[in-house]
Amino acid sequence: MQSIKSKDSIVYFQEETYVKLNKYLKKASHSTIFILVDTNTHEHCLAYFMSQLEVDTPIEVIEIEAGEINKNIETCSGVWNALSELGADRKSLLINLGGGVVTDLGGFVACTFKRGISYINVPTSLLAQVDASVGGKTGVDLGNLKNMVGVISESEMVLIDTNYLETLPNNELKSGFAEMLKHGLITDANYWQRLNQIKELTTTDLSSLIHESVTIKNKIVTVDPTEQNIRKYLNFGHTLGHAIESYFLTHPEKTTLLHGEAIAIGMIVESFLATKLTGLKTEELDIISKNFLAIYPKVVIHKNDYQSIIDLLIFDKKNVGGKVLFVLLNKIGEAVFNCEVPKDLLTDSLDYYNSLT
Numbered sequence: 001m002q003s004i005k006s007k008d009s010i011v012y013f014q015e016e017t018y019v020k021l022n023k024y025l026k027k028a029s030h031s032t033i034f035i036l037v038d039t040n041t042h043e044h045c046l047a048y049f050m051s052q053l054e055v056d057t058p059i060e061v062i063e064i065e066a067g068e069i070n071k072n073i074e075t076c077s078g079v080w081n082a083l084s085e086l087g088a089d090r091k092s093l094l095i096n097l098g099g100g101v102v103t104d105l106g107g108f109v110a111c112t113f114k115r116g117i118s119y120i121n122v123p124t125s126l127l128a129q130v131d132a133s134v135g136g137k138t139g140v141d142l143g144n145l146k147n148m149v150g151v152i153s154e155s156e157m158v159l160i161d162t163n164y165l166e167t168l169p170n171n172e173l174k175s176g177f178a179e180m181l182k183h184g185l186i187t188d189a190n191y192w193q194r195l196n197q198i199k200e201l202t203t204t205d206l207s208s209l210i211h212e213s214v215t216i217k218n219k220i221v222t223v224d225p226t227e228q229n230i231r232k233y234l235n236f237g238h239t240l241g242h243a244i245e246s247y248f249l250t251h252p253e254k255t256t257l258l259h260g261e262a263i264a265i266g267m268i269v270e271s272f273l274a275t276k277l278t279g280l281k282t283e284e285l286d287i288i289s290k291n292f293l294a295i296y297p298k299v300v301i302h303k304n305d306y307q308s309i310i311d312l313l314i315f316d317k318k319n320v321g322g323k324v325l326f327v328l329l330n331k332i333g334e335a336v337f338n339c340e341v342p343k344d345l346l347t348d349s350l351d352y353y354n355s356l357t
C-alpha cells in the first residue's frame, strides 16, 4: 500500500511499516527508545510490536491508565517524570503505541519534554489510525474540555498496521468509523456511499478504506497544517459533538459515550442545522440520520441538559471573538466553515435528534 507523505511526516501501511521503522531506527541512533502504552495496549499490542523491532538501542516502556478520563496534564506529569527518571535526553525517541489518548498525549509529552524530542505514532485503534495520529495535533483535555491544551507538531512517522484492530471491541471500531464517515461527508459523496454499503467492520474490508481516509485527511492538513482555513472542515460534527461528549464525560451516571458515538450525534444535529442554513437537502439529512442511527446507539438527551450542552460551545477552539462557528454541509461531500448559528436553531437541532426513531 502506497505510503502517504505530509509536510514533515510520512504514513506507512501494513507490511512496509516495520521495515521502514527499523531502517529509520538504525540510521537515527537514538540514545534510548521509550514506548508509551496504556493498560490495554500493554496487554494486547506491546509484545507483538516489540517482536517487530530489530535494534540494539535500549528500550524502556512507560505505561499510563487507559481511558479519555486520563488524558490530562497530571498524566503528562507522570510521563515527563518517568522520562526524566529514566534518563531521557534530546536524542531519545518516544513511540506512542495506542489509541487517540496515547497518540495525542504522547505527542504532547514528546513535543514539550526538554523542549521537544522526536516521536512516532503507532495507532492501534481505528480512530487513531484514520484521525488522531495523522496531522500533528497533540494535546490533552482541560477538565471536561476536549483537547484544550496542546501543540501541532508532526511525528517522525505514523505506522498503520491493521493487525492491531483485531484486538478492538466492535464499539471501538464503530467509533473510529464515524471519523471515516465524516471524511466522506465533508469531501467525497462517493466515499460516503461506499462506506455505508459495508455490512460488517472487518479489517480486510477496512484496510483500503483506512488508506482512503488518511489520504483525504492528509490532503487537507498538508494544505492547512495549523487550521487557518480548510482544516476546519475536519471539525464537522465536532462542535456540538464535543460539547455532548464533554457533557456526558462529566455525567457518567447518564451514559458513557465514545468519541465517535458523540461525533455521530454531532454530525446528525449539525446536518439538521445545515438544512436550515447552508442548503443541505432534507432528503440528504434523512439519509445521514438513518445511516448513523443504523450504526450508533440512539442516546436520550434530556431537555434539561440542552442548556448545559449549549453553554459548553463557548469553549470550542474554532470560536473567534466570542462567536461560535460551525462547519456545515452544503451537500453530502461538500462543507463550508465559519458558519454562525442562531441559538434557537441549536435547541431545534437537539429536538430533531430526540425525535428520530
Ligand code: GLY
Residues within 6 Å of the ligand: 131, 132, 134, 135, 137, 231, 234, 235
Ligand atoms: N481531528 C481533526 C484534525 O486533526 O484537524
